[in-house]
Amino acid sequence: MSSPDSAILISALNKHYGTYHALINVDLAVAHGQKVVICGPSGSGKSTLIRCINQLEQHDGGTIRVLGTAIDADTDDINRVRQDVGMVFQHFNLFPHMTILENCILAPMLVRKVSRSDAEATAMQYLEKVHIGDQASKYPGQLSGGQQQRAAIARSLSMQPRIMLFDEPTSALDPEMVSEVLEVMVSLAAEGMTMVCVTHEMGFARRVADRVVFMDRGEIVEDGSPESFFDNPRNERTAKFLSQVLKH
Amino acid sequence: MKSWSSRRARYALLQALYVASLATIILTFILLARIKLAQQGINSGFDFLWKSTGWEMTFALVPTSPSDPYWWVLLMGFLNTLLVGVLGLTLATALGIVIGTARISSNTALRIIGTVYVQLVRNVPLLVQVFFWYALITRLPSPKNAINIGGVFLSNRGLYVPRLNVEAWATLASAAIFAAMLLVCLWLSVFARAGWLHAKRQPLMAGSVASGLAIMTMLFVMGHQTGTPFVDEPVFRGLNFRGGSHIQPEFFTIVLAIAIFGGAYVGEIVRGGFLAVSPGQIEAARSLGLKTWHVFSRIQFPLAMRAMLPMLTNQYIWLIKATTLGIVVGFADLFMVIATAITQSGQTLEMLGILMGAFLLINITIATVSNRINSAIALKGHQARG
Numbered sequence: 001m002s003s004p005d006s007a008i009l010i011s012a013l014n015k016h017y018g019t020y021h022a023l024i025n026v027d028l029a030v031a032h033g034q035k036v037v038i039c040g041p042s043g044s045g046k047s048t049l050i051r052c053i054n055q056l057e058q059h060d061g062g063t064i065r066v067l068g069t070a071i072d073a074d075t076d077d078i079n080r081v082r083q084d085v086g087m088v089f090q091h092f093n094l095f096p097h098m099t100i101l102e103n104c105i106l107a108p109m110l111v112r113k114v115s116r117s118d119a120e121a122t123a124m125q126y127l128e129k130v131h132i133g134d135q136a137s138k139y140p141g142q143l144s145g146g147q148q149q150r151a152a153i154a155r156s157l158s159m160q161p162r163i164m165l166f167d168e169p170t171s172a173l174d175p176e177m178v179s180e181v182l183e184v185m186v187s188l189a190a191e192g193m194t195m196v197c198v199t200h201e202m203g204f205a206r207r208v209a210d211r212v213v214f215m216d217r218g219e220i221v222e223d224g225s226p227e228s229f230f231d232n233p234r235n236e237r238t239a240k241f242l243s244q245v246l247k248h
Numbered sequence: 249m250k251s252w253s254s255r256r257a258r259y260a261l262l263q264a265l266y267v268a269s270l271a272t273i274i275l276t277f278i279l280l281a282r283i284k285l286a287q288q289g290i291n292s293g294f295d296f297l298w299k300s301t302g303w304e305m306t307f308a309l310v311p312t313s314p315s316d317p318y319w320w321v322l323l324m325g326f327l328n329t330l331l332v333g334v335l336g337l338t339l340a341t342a343l344g345i346v347i348g349t350a351r352i353s354s355n356t357a358l359r360i361i362g363t364v365y366v367q368l369v370r371n372v373p374l375l376v377q378v379f380f381w382y383a384l385i386t387r388l389p390s391p392k393n394a395i396n397i398g399g400v401f402l403s404n405r406g407l408y409v410p411r412l413n414v415e416a417w418a419t420l421a422s423a424a425i426f427a428a429m430l431l432v433c434l435w436l437s438v439f440a441r442a443g444w445l446h447a448k449r450q451p452l453m454a455g456s457v458a459s460g461l462a463i464m465t466m467l468f469v470m471g472h473q474t475g476t477p478f479v480d481e482p483v484f485r486g487l488n489f490r491g492g493s494h495i496q497p498e499f500f501t502i503v504l505a506i507a508i509f510g511g512a513y514v515g516e517i518v519r520g521g522f523l524a525v526s527p528g529q530i531e532a533a534r535s536l537g538l539k540t541w542h543v544f545s546r547i548q549f550p551l552a553m554r555a556m557l558p559m560l561t562n563q564y565i566w567l568i569k570a571t572t573l574g575i576v577v578g579f580a581d582l583f584m585v586i587a588t589a590i591t592q593s594g595q596t597l598e599m600l601g602i603l604m605g606a607f608l609l610i611n612i613t614i615a616t617v618s619n620r621i622n623s624a625i626a627l628k629g630h631q632a633r634g
Contacts, residue, residue, distance in 0.1 A: 056531050082537035093532035096627045097550050106546060107536035116447060137442075141629025152532075159536060 007032045007067060007163055007194045008053060014061030015048055015218075022048045023059065024218040030163075035195040037205040037226075040215035041241060046198045049215070050165050053196065054078075054085045067162060083111055086156030090168040092148040094140035100127065100151045101136040104158040112159065119158070126154040130184045146177030150184055157188075164188065166197040202245055206230060214238045281597070296593050297322075303592060307496055307580045318589060325585030326606055332499070332571045332581060333610065336506030337564055343507055344514020351519045362515065369512035374570055377509055382501040382577045391488050401482055407495040408482035418471020422464040429460035438621050498579040502571065510567045517563060521556035522548065554625055561618040565611045582606055 008030040015023035023045050030036050038046045051057040052064060055071055055078050064071050066081050095103050104123035108114040114122070127133045130150035132143075140148055149169060156164060166185065170178045182204050189195055189208045199205065205212050205226055212229040214222040214237075222229060222238045233239045285292050297319040305312050308324040309331065350362035369377070386404050389395065394403035401408040412419075433456065436449045445452070472478060482492030525548050533543040572583040586603045590596050 054535055056535060079537045079539060082535055085535075087532075087535040089528060089532060091528050093526075093528040095529060095532070095547055095551075096630065097554070097625070107533075107538060110539075110542050110546070111537045139628035141627055143629070156536070 005032065005068075006030060006065070007034070008196065009065040010049075010053075010062070012062035013049070013052065013059050013064065015045075015052065015057065015059045022218050023052070026062070026218075026220055028213065028220065028223075030194060030196060032162075033192050033194055034210045035189050035193075035208050036197070036211045036213060037209040038196065038198045038213045038215060039200060039202075039205065039241075039245075040221075043217075044215040045218040046215045047167055050167050050196055050198050053163075053165060054082050054087055056087075079111070083107075083159060084162045085165060086159060086161035086163070087165045087167065088149070088152050088156055088169045090171050092140070092145075092152045092172075094148055094152055094155070096140050099137050099139055100132065100143070100154075103140070103151065104155045107155075107159050122160070123154065123158045126157040127151070129157075129187075130154045131180075144177060145173045146180045149173060149177075149181045153181075153184055153188075163194045163196070166195065166199065168198050168200070170199065170201055200245060202230070202242075214241065216241070290594060292595075292598065294598055296595050296598075299593075301589070301592065303588065305580050305585065306578070307499055318593070321585055322582070322589070322602060325580060325582040328580055328585075329568075329571055329582040329606070330610070332502055332506065332574060332579070333568045335503050336510060336571065337567055339503065339507035340510025340514050340567060341560075343511030344518050347511055347515030348518025348522070351515060352522055366512045366515055369509055370516075374505065374509050375573060375576065378501060378505045378573050378576055381505050381508075382497065385497045385501055385504075391484060394484070394489075399481055401484075401489060401492075403489075404497070405488065405494075406497040407500055408489045408492045409495065410479050410481045411493040412468055413473045413476040413478060413480045414468050414471040415473060418467045421471075422467045425460050425463050425467070429456055432456045432460075434621075438624050441624065496579075498574065498577045501577050502574040502579050502581070505573070506567055506570060509570070510563065513563050513566075514560065517556050517559045518552070520559070521552035524555040525551045550625075554622075554627065557618060557622050557625075561615060561622075564614055564618075568610055568614065569607060 006029045010026060010028040013023050013026040026049060040046050048057055052059045067084055069081050071078055071081055101123055105119035108119040124133060127136050130153055132147050132150055135143055135147060170181050186208055209226050212226050213220055216237050221235045233242060282292050298317050300315045300317055301321050302314050304314050305324060309327050312324055347362050347365055350358040353359055388402055388404045391403045391405055394401040399410050433453050436453050440446050440449055480491045482489040529547055530543060533547045571581055574581040575584045586599045590599045
């Protein structure tokens with residue numbers, strides 16, 4: 001598991017917010033091409049963990065290596081790591097003053113220095129892939145929630161990242177739009193993308209995940225295959241969580 | 249359809265009746281006033297505009313003389329108001345950006361400086377501030393001991409700055425080119441929202457600035473008064489400065505007061521604008537690997553600008569009206585010129601009408617331009633702001 005060629009290698013990670021201990025000695029290794037689903041009750045530290053991977057949150061103990069580069073608060077080339085690590089947010093966070101296409105070509109042009117025509121061609125390819133090629137010249141506010149989230153996925157993919165992070169990508173969506181976003185994520189997984197996904201979609205976890213990680217109160221409580229996680233949870237906190245989310 | 253059109257007709261009739269009765273009332277008042285004034289032997293109307301004034305302006309962009317007619321002097325006053333307004337608003341905006349940024353800085357010292365500035369300036373009446381700056385400026389050292397800041401001399405007679413020895417037409421033409429350059433950049437960044445122009449707006453802007461500056465340089469060289477040095481620097485001779493341009497303390501005071509007072513309010517608007525940008529968008533930009541400068545210039549600033557614009561418009565309109573305070577230090581703005589003209593000619597109502605019309609013209613122009621920009625950059629698919 002913790003081979004040196006892991007896509008993400010986290011060891012003894014700690015994070016405090018003031019006196020609140022948000023992450024406690026978290027160890028996590030994600031191999032290339034692996035799909036990891038992180039779940040857990042709210043406040044368990046799952047978003048904090050995933051946000052540490054691209055340093056939107058800075059950790060205060062332990063080490064994180066992403067694609068072989070050790071990252072910490074002082075890393076100058078965090079932007080180089082971020083180029084290869086796409087992130088999809090709960091609230092989409094599209095740039096509302098730009099069209100969908102402009103959202104997708106901004107970073108490739110500014111960061112990867114791709115020419116406009118090349119960036120547009122790549123972006124259109126990904127927009128087609130998430131089935132909103134016809135919306136490219138619209139603004140985010142003119143799209144439905146599901147379309148916006150798919151546009152956000154296309155925006156991340158346009159940077160051609162090697163790892164994709166998803167932070168509760170379907171939590172802010174109306175129920176009927178959840179599946180169109182999950183559909184895109186499933187096809188992305190099938191193509192071999194390395195994915196770390198914080199989600200409450202247990203069906204998705206069962207279908208796609210290679211591993212399910214369960215967090216509670218800042219700690220990783222359970223880490224195993226979806227089968228063992230859903231059918232034979234070892235920890236009673238896991239069992240309690242599952243009984244609550246799977247009740248309906 | 250029939251009921252709809254008849255309702256429309258009924259509404260149109262009601263509106264017409266309303267406007268007609270309002271117009272009748274206003275006309276009646278005007279006619280009554282004219283009759284009463286005529287009975288007192290006062291001539292109403294605007295014929296006086298073509299008479300010469302008989303008095304001199306203390307500050308005018310184009311030299312005036314007492315034989316100039318009223319309309320010319322009023323026009324010069326209007327230009328003075330515009331000049332103070334443009335300079336005051338520009339400086340207030342620049343200062344406001346600095347203060348607003350300091351107020352949201354992560355540096356505690358900067359934040360404290362920003363807060364103290366805003367509290368100090370916002371809580372003292374502008375009128376008092378105008379008097380204060382005037383008192384301060386008129387108590388500066390005499391020209392003999394003037395404070396020299398890189399060739400600019402500051403004394404109790406105002407500011408002496410170097411100027412170019414160029415013909416007036418060259419100066420005017422360069423000013424026009426400069427204004428055109430700004431307009432092209434504004435138009436490209438605000439109204440060219442799609443297509444080829446939008447994609448190429450940055451090189452186009454750079455090109456227009458470069459060619460504008462080149463034309464201005466050419467105009468200066470062509471308009472250079474032969475036999476004089478290119479730059480005319482102020483030199484102290486005898487009792488006062490010779491050469492250069494003289495900026496009188498009254499003008500300096502009112503521009504400074506507007507800039508400093510406006511800076512505090514603009515600073516608060518800038519601060520509010522940046523706080524209105526959702527952190528999610530900034531995080532998304534960072535997560536894509538954008539440099540801090542690009543996050544600022546492509547995401548934070550454009551979004552903050554949209555939140556600021558309606559409030560900035562209000563502030564600009566307010567500051568333009570505040571330029572009339574120039575009268576308390578004797579700056580020859582439109583208000584001052586009108587006040588003098590009233591005493592000299594007795595045409596009170598007409599003069600005040602002109603004054604009000606002039607401010608309406610300036611401020612409605614600001615509001616219209618700002619509204620056009622506002623709707624051009626409004627976030628599509630979101631509720632219109634302001």
